[in-house]
Amino acid sequence: MSDTFAASPARLRGTALGAIFASVALRRGIAVACTALLVLEKLVAVLLPLIFVKLLAQGTQGAQGELAPSMLLLALFCAAGVAVVCLSEYREVRFLSILQNAQKALVQQALAAFHRKPQAFFAAHASPELTRAVNRAAWSVDAIFSIGFFNILPTVLQVLFACGVLWVHLSALHAALLLLMVGLLVSMTYRSVNTQQALYRERIREDNRINAVLADSLVNAETVRAFGGIGFELERLSARQARLDVAWRRQQTQLSAGKCAQASLIQLSQFVLLGATVLASTGTGIGTAELGVGLVMVSMYVAQVFGPLESVGLLYSSFTHAFIDLRELDALTRDAPPAPEAKAAADAPEAPEAPAPAPLQAQCVSVAVDGKTLLDAVSLRLPARGKIALVGPTGSGKTTLARALTGMGPLSAGRLLLNDVPATPETMLRHALYVSQTTGLFDDTLEYNIGYGNREVQAAQLGAAVERAQLASMLKEREAGLASPCGELGARLSGGERQRIAVARALLNARPVMVFDEITAQLDAVTETAIFAALDRLAQDALVVHVTHHLEMVADAERIFCFAGGRLAEQGTHDELMRNRGGYAALWDARMQALGVRPLLGKAA
Template sequence: MRRYSTTAEPAPAEPANSLFQGGGARRSDWQTVRNLLPYVWHYKWRVMLALTCLVAAKVANLGVPVLMKKLVDSMNIAPGDPAALLAVPVGLIVGYGLLRLSSTLFTELREILFSKVTQSAVREIALQVFRHLHALSLRFHLDRQTGGMSRDIERGTRGIQSLISYSLYSILPTLVEMSLVIGFFVVRYDIWFAAITICALAGYIVFTIVVTEWRTHFRRKMNELDSRANQKAIDSLLNFETVKYFGNEEYEARRYDENLRTYRTAAIRSQNSLSFLNFGQQAIIALGLILILWRATVGVAAGKLTLGDLVLVNTLMIQLYIPLNFLGVIYREIKQATTDMDRMFVLLGTQQEVADTPGAPVLAVNGAEVRFRHVGFGYEKNRVILDDVDFTIAAGTTTAVVGHSGSGKSTLARLLFRFYDVTRGSIEVDGQDIRKVRQVSLRASIGIVPQDTVLFNDSIYYNIAYGRPEATREEVIEAARAAQIDTFISELPQGYDTPVGERGLKLSGGEKQRVAIARTLLKNPPILVFDEATSALDSRTEQAIQSELMRLAQNRTTLLIAHRLSTVVHADQILVMDRGRIIERGTHAELMRANGHYAEMWQIQARNAAEGSPDADALAIDVGDATQDA
């Protein structure tokens, strides 16, 4: 889902190296692994115990074929010999069974010990990424497609589990088992056994690494195409009504199918390359097994080796190639996991554009006077949005800002919430520069009723309580009563538990605005922002909501941003903006007497009313040349 601005303000330009559009530079696998290690090493004792158990399991696993050799050699008794039953090596049989059991026991102990490490690391990283996303600036989120980003995070967390599971208690024990087998061959048999084993292992590992490196880009391409298809699907479904308005269901289906066809092609190529890799690995294994069995057979024929040695060599090689084959799978999974994790860790390392200064104090509100001191700002360097904006909202008063679309009105609210930092000048609350206080305390002191109230896909109660999650149920209901929505909620079959749907689409515009008002009332902030709060409503609903907003603004410092002059006549101060500058200021009466830009806009509205235009008192003022800055 692409996040769009809900106002007429221009969205920031997308950075050239947009990570989730495929432009970000991919880091090395080792860099990704280094980012993961601190989360795992936090449980270092569990890690070491798990590794000890796994090594013990491999040692026990190696002892199984050695006991089998002794068992075979001890059974070299002529058929029909009455001493055969007495010669059965009961101790070897019992030992054989115990070694197999101990191998399984140590393996399960490893899983028990390491499960907490894996899941805790996944939890910590996922939570950190989630918090970091909320800490990033509005510019970042306007530039990203949420559907693709969520898929990247999902794959990244799965990749963490794969990487931890495979790398820490599979690769090392496999290498230990390989070393034990080669050492055993060197000590017990001639050098050819070890040489054949080493050559087969080296060939297998080199082939696996080279081919896996070659086919990794297929996996990366699959991820990109998968994210793109997911973005298109989510964007289309979230804009369901727009699709229906224009009858473009088939058009959306064709767009989605184009991405699916491209993904299918990449997936087929990836599978074909995987089949080639698997066949090559098995060919190397088969060649090594043939050569070493040939050496063992020659030894038995020459009387230098026993049948037990032949069984031992064959079993060791098969037993070695099982984890060796798994080692190839591990390497492929690790490459895929690091590819999947890379985007998530780069996201986690994204710099905060708007960050608290070290040791920033909490905002101390005493009256809540707001001062914009010669503020300058632009979303882009070559386009100025605000130019030397200077005004004060006295504590407990209402200041309204009007002007054409694109004049910079809604940018004032974004800067006050510190979604962006000003380019020049400063914004102060009770004499404190908002860049020097903690953002959490600043935003806790400000409430907003926006033009387009977007609700969570949850119950009405949840959305009202979101203003202050720790509030009691009685306080939530009281806020609903104050916003005059309690009667409507009570008439619903599910009452306060009624789901509002995706983005609150099950409610009307007026109902959503009342929920927003109740939410802000529950928050009870000293500073209020009404950003085009009634411009999307019909006249009757607007008048009802407007009276509720007036009550909400009493004794609070209020910034009222509006297109419609009918909503600002009561303000203690009205600012008229054009091209990012304040061109007029005063009360409604003062501005009408000045007969300037404000009076001209008022006359346009009055003329429309005289001509009988429907909803004349709610007409937008951005007509004619008012669109010049849109």
């Protein structure tokens, strides 16, 4: 039951506050019981001064030989004090499951929302900044419950109960004065906290940025060591910290001024209420003892009501901060309105879900980021099966196209067609697999990383993929085998091992279109050849697209597309392109020279 929100991405949509309400609604029985406990606790608390006053009254009457009722009242007074604490703690324990569920729902909802974001979102927000925002919001759930439910609500109850008692035992004027002073205090606090909000927002933004700098520095620990860069790192950090100092100081100054005003008002309230009691007694013949009892009662209620109210300023500001944290997270997780081009693509008739191989076409596909054109009106047609290559100088747009073809990156213009039917990026995400130039490895075991994405994977399939990706010998060397840890971003693996894990993972998640982007760049020639052979077998049943600078590995491709400056410069088989003597032939010659082979050897000879 406590895992109600676990692993259910479909229901994890909505606002952070919505997630909190959903958690309360799920456990409404507990919520109602806790509210009842709260009311009971406050009733007992309100009885305390009455018992005490009764005790005092007995004492002042100086009744001889009537010790028993006084002792009984004293015992009742102490027992009620214990009951207040026990009721409050019992309620905390009962409420914990609601708090836990709300936190889990909020964090899971945020993670699912981030993973639905486009690439541009991650370019704009560093991941430590996002994790910090999630953490803040998760802790704000605690603040919202403990302050809103267990503090502000009880204080309101306490004020009402205290007013009732003062009215009955002293006068309506006392109750009205208490209510008036409380009203003044609340309105002052409200105004002060509202002016705090902008300052607080600024402070948490600076704090999030510091977190991003810290994480960036630690992720690059190797580079820092190699370049003796601790000084650089500290400078970068202290520049950020200085900005936080300014924002924090501004906020604290305003907060402290608010607290001083609040303390003055509380003392004024005390003066007014006690003064009213003294004034009411003058000329009425009330004895000193009776006046003393009245003053004690008023003081106890003033302490009971203004005690929490004094901290209400702080509580209310934490409460407001908690809401700001939730709203900041909502702003990050909210889906951005789709770009017009993306909307046009989404409005296009959806291709039927086609897990089977089908020809893939790009029509005038362009990609632009921040006004810069990365890919310019590229049109190409790819067969349902076979080996295809995207080549070209570095920065020519190969990865940009590979990502666009597989639904990983947005199109600014143009469209994709699967089996001659327009296909949205979402369709392509299901139909194609992009295996990245930078292997994405999780800080978990080899087994988790290799089997990632495929829940049904069997041990035999895993073993076969390990063999085909040339990982078997590496596994034998590790005592824990598949249970060996990979480390953060694969820190415990060599570059080549990381790439082979990416290949094994891809083999276990085969889709009709498989795009491999420079996945063998860090492998020795023997391993690379073996992996290309395994992927050639895959090409009998799927469309296998290689993005590579190792032209000798794709010279046998059915079609080679050569890019230059974000445009498709030429296409054909290796022989056709060599005869053209264009950009491809120049790249090939350079590659052969680099390999120490004379130009035009091998297939081109």
